Amino acid sequence: MAKDDDSTPPPPPPPSSPEFHPALTMTNIKNSIPLTLDYEKVQYSNWVELFENHVCAYDVLDHIDSNTPRPSNISDILWNRLDAIVKQWIYGTISKDLLETILGRKSTAKETWDRLKDIFQDNKSTRVVYLETQLNAVHLDGFQNVTAFCQHLKSLADQLANVDQPISDQKLVLRLVAGLNITDFDTVATMIAQTDLLPSFNTA
Template sequence: MAKDDDNSSPPPPSSLEFHPALTVTNIKNSIPLTLDYDKVQYSSWVELFENHVCAYEVLDHIDPKTPRPSNISETLWNRLDAIVKQWIYGTISKDLLETILGRKSTAQQTWDRIKDIFQDNKSTRAVYLKTQLNAILLDAYPNATAF
């Protein structure tokens, strides 16, 4: 008697569609900056990132004014969205990543969270700075002046 799994074949590839964004292996080659709370480089980071997504034909994942192409499948669209999120995650600091990371978020939602932190949402920045201040241990300083 043959086993049921003897006749099983490998699963089909997830998609045979090709897209230029699938060829990027190291985002740091295109975006050498690491965006973080402390350095005022948001504008430079945005310029590099938008240039990159435009060159790889995925600007529509972060810019709602850019129309979504009709010639790609939903499977490829979701894969590209995950890739754009990985690019964002790979170019921001760990602290910022922990702040903006959201389960099941789209690249657009992730992009907007970052934009809110650096442009529109001063209260989020204040909460972050307050958390950082609260994490400072007073006994790490010899006196109040050093603190």
């Protein structure tokens, strides 16, 4: 009589899902979107650019954009899973204060996306006045170096564009020149201001 074998073979692995999507492979959203959106820095336009580029690359733009049709070859189960992933991406790239503000039980990614949009595009007139005041008051002596000064100018311009008040590249160059209020840069400021055709902001 054969001796009983107490060893039980492990169960076979579950069958792999027939549905695959590239968004399922994303493990660290911060690699693609290094910015953290918050109230203070108000990097909304920059954050949107990175986020929209990311969801487009991973073929889930329909989860935040009403004009992008939902793919017909994706099941409801997979679509809902992808929607949760897109929400995770949003949650993982915003500040804690914003997260607590926009969290909503059973919300879709689109509803979450729209809440953020409403926060940063609400009270546009008040925001425009504030940003233009900041832009006109900024000077080089308030920054550690020229690079930080130029980055702040660009950030203010981006924020104005985000509330539908874009400023021209020429005006941004003039603000750059006006803000060079340190003697060491008098010659450079004069050279830029006196050119027949102002250079681009990046060149200046």
